[in-house]
Amino acid sequence: MAVDPICKMEVDERKTKWSSSFKGKKYYFCAPGCLKEFEKNPEKYAEKD
Numbered sequence: 001m002a003v004d005p006i007c008k009m010e011v012d013e014r015k016t017k018w019s020s021s022f023k024g025k026k027y028y029f030c031a032p033g034c035l036k037e038f039e040k041n042p043e044k045y046a047e048k049d
């Protein structure tokens, strides 16, 4: 399972239709609204190394 960085819900990465890549890492979302929010400001939500 992956964790939706917007709402922190667990998302099945094999089933979800909404995903995005940022700086080489894949992110998965529970809903199009969360994906949209991430893409508006990925720096804010992406994991920091």
Ligand SMILES: [Zn+2]
Residues within 6 Å of the ligand: 004, 006, 007, 008, 009, 029, 030, 031, 034
């Ligand atoms: Zn979500």
